Amino acid sequence: MPRPSDEFHRIKRLPPYVFAEVNRLKAAFRADGMDIIDFGMGNPDMDTPAHIVDKLVETVKRPRTHRYSASRGIPGLRRAQAGYYARRFGVDLNPETEVVATLGSKEGLANLAMAITAPGDVVLTPSPSYPIHPYGFIIAGGALRHIPLPGGVFDPERYLRDIDHACMHTVPAPTAVVVNFPSNPTAQVCDLDFYEALVKLAKRHDIWVLSDLAYAEIYFDEDNPPPSILQAAGAKDIAVEFTSMSKTYSMPGWRMGFAVGNERLIGALSRIKSYLDYGAFTPVQVAAAAALNGPQDCVGEIRAVYKARRDVLVDSFSRAGWEIPSPPATMFAWAPAPEPFRALGSMEFSKMLLREAEVAVAPGIGFGEYGEGFVRLGLVENEQRIRQAARGVKKLLSDPEAAMARHVEAEARAAAE
Template sequence: MSTEFHRIRRLPPYVFAEVNKLKAAARASGKDIIDFGMGNPDTPTPPHIVAKLVEAVQDPKTHRYSNSKGIPGLRKAIAGYYDRRFGVDLDPETEVIATLGSKEGLANLANAITSPGDTILVPNPSYPIHAFGFVLAGASIRHLPMHDGMDFFTALERATKHSVPPPTALIVNYPSNPTAEVCDLAFYERVVDFCRKHKIWILSDVAYSELYFDDVPPPSILEVPGARDIAVEFGSLSKTYSMPGWRMGYAVGNKELIGALTRIKSYLDYGAFTPIQIAATAALNGPQDCVAEMRKMYKERRDVLISSLAAAGWDIPSPKASMFAWAPIPEKFRHLGSLEFSKRLLLEADVAVAPGIGFGEYGDTHVRLALVENQHRIRQAARNIKAFLSKSNLTDPDYVSPMPNAAQ
């Protein structure tokens, strides 16, 4: 019996799994790994949100099936957030849907709107689900190279001109995962103008819209007049309220796209556990001091990471937003590629990072560092990395890193 399943064959090997396997083996052997690899918040969910979950779960009525599009109170809370934050007025019934994290929503919308062979425009590097949600739906991906010095609109125009069939949808993600790049409203205005002209749907991912470090917060594409004619936007409570394991996200915007996602989700799930949705409502409607504190913590960690690594001999651009630093591999190690560099950093400096190749071929000159360790451990990582960078034999192409024994 064949196990060469069609959709599985379209997925490349998950490169993060190689680093994760080495990380697990190193920890099993007793090493203390400082882990910047996964964007997994290390701080607890704010107490008032947890308290609301506990209160809700004690009501047996909440233990029944929920609503696949989200309970009305949560959809109203999401609409209220968009009104306060972006000045965007949304209809909770037709322009808002709750999702099991933004990742699930994007993947299910891809299935809802994609026919086999459709062309989808995706920046490269980008978060894997942006491309592979559509790959799993049978689409062909046209990458927009976003390596150093490449202009987004030059790449967009070229890809649109040479795509057969013409593109169905475009993915945009600001603040970006993994690059931490940000954009302004004028950028979105150009995107909307271009996509309206070429009849291209826009799927915008703003999961990191509240993790910004400058005075001007990142905008929403829905602030652009006419954007809702062609755009839908995905967000998440995971990073904003330190709720990653709760799996609570949303999609808002164009009624046709929200309707398509609502219909396909009605066949696939009954929504998140109702107490989680009630707690998410409390997060959005309740005091927002916790968000300001979260933002302050990540900014302080960012500053320590950038300054301590600079002192260690590794200059990294300071991100303006997100919980990531997009770090160019030091020049003398660049020939290794991001996966091998990540392995050696793990095995010889006890520091885990995410190899850039995991976000697309144009990410292979970088690694991603997540700000999920405290300041003390960030400084310890910098000391370890300084010793690692000073090892001259690492530039020897015949040098092989010592591998831990996975059986230990």
Template structure:
């Protein structure tokens, strides 16, 4: 009775736990922690979406059980979005399922298609559910160092040749959380051709596809001819429309895979609250200037972060997309590792970030910084950072107390 249950034992230690504990303790002491750790949007949901929710929730009939795979109007709205944005035609009856956010959709898809012992190819670093959804379903992981070029695809082929049993599926996620890597259509064409040759399912996560900064909208893998034969793609309204707590996302693609997901969901839930689904349809069908405004806000915050942190002494590559910066741990602190450095930032600079190790072993040496505070707070964080880096010993040029932290 004292041993953990089988699936719980399969979960690795939660890397963010100690950082979160330190953050909570600092706030309890009255510290003004500037939290750039969790990717939790701080902006309000656009008013016309909220208005539609309020209008719909006033109808008692909408309080009943909903449709597990999503109400028809919502699935039609998602299909219309794909045609408008990517030029991809979807049958809303057979190729679209509404999910409780992309995270739930991914985890339920893992349950639907995975048998114990199956092998899944997962980029590393990556968003944790890409790995843990399959881990909880009994699969084994084969990690591939994240990338968007020929080297990444060579890793895929090598893994398929040298892994027994042969891998079942390949996870792709661009724009990437946490690295902000983006992929172009040529990469997707090569990935689809390789996956077909190797007999792999592609599971693509494009939750950040509308948060981009270089003027080139990220593509969908489903734009590649023939990709629909082997692919399911996951999207979310959380970041695009500032609706994270609404928990609304989608899985679209291959009919057989979507049918498996829909069947699994039918045993697990009755779908999101109907007024939320109606409001989500209003988001997809309504004016899209709000999406441009949200994108512009993150763009401005990104530029503020890069400029102010750079002046403070921490050079961070500007991300081309997402609401995150993937920042190398400054050279004087490299030996500490990402977790100890993140703890040090809380203690000495009152800044919270996410240690890169939490996204996979290849995330070591980096931290993820979320653009979830306004520009005033970002500049305040930069001032705190500058003072921290200027303290005797903290920059690594002298004998410094951070070595004590490293051994704790």
């Protein structure tokens, strides 16, 4: 019998879950009666639009829809996604060969990593980044090279130079690069010129490009909606792109997303999925098609709520003494820890913020080594709760030395127990 302490190979390649400690404290403090204002998890809190829910209810009443579905997605849903790309980006997609429905973008990214990664293959991923971007490839047996993506205004020339440098000086040569704009967690955006240059670079180095466009519709400059990499000339030759309905239509629990683009990559993902699942529940797929084909006013309304929350967060926290850069997109703010607490590191600052201000955030180190010194705040609390959080932050910042002393004492007690 294997010893209980033995770890499985892939599990050993995954680091401890950084957010677990903050989540544990959050649960403990709530159990003690603390009113925790939670900006930590990017879990949309708005209701799914009524016409989408109505279509689900209507469809689920048909017994035939309770059978196994199609792992690639029902034809009507794949056509709806192709229609979305045509309207939004001016990109033509073949629903039969260039579109596959996924169980959220996360599942699609992970299964494509399994499909295209041989043991030891090197993949370039941003740091900081959404965890599935690097760890999907780690689980698949690959190796990583991180491309720094520091906070602040995105510098496309530097980022392209770093990717080019990594392609030339990595052994074995990378097989793919992951990009994510608008970015989770940094909220940075790029323009079409960046994608045009990236496609040329990828072709020169003979690597695939995997683009995560989950926040395509959560942007705050109405004159500059985020582009798709597939708008770049020749992108379909080397690129696949992932989108999600979770944020656009406030459908996170529905687990519906898409991969579109290069036929070979879409074919590989479809083949892997055919062994692993029968697709999302058919009524969910029918309702998702209704969302894509139906009125889009709800998308703008959801975007407006996030924008209003962003503005309240930036303004109220600034008045409290914590300057938070205003994110141009996504449902997140990526903020440097306030100066008095910067030396603590993002994990200890997050724990102190939770204990002293009753405010939960995600420590930046959980998104990769280059996330240290920052925290991520999700726009998932209403405006009243955001202002309440700002009052807690103001109290914390009024006497940082005393707060740090209390935090050290509390941590020492916890360690002794």
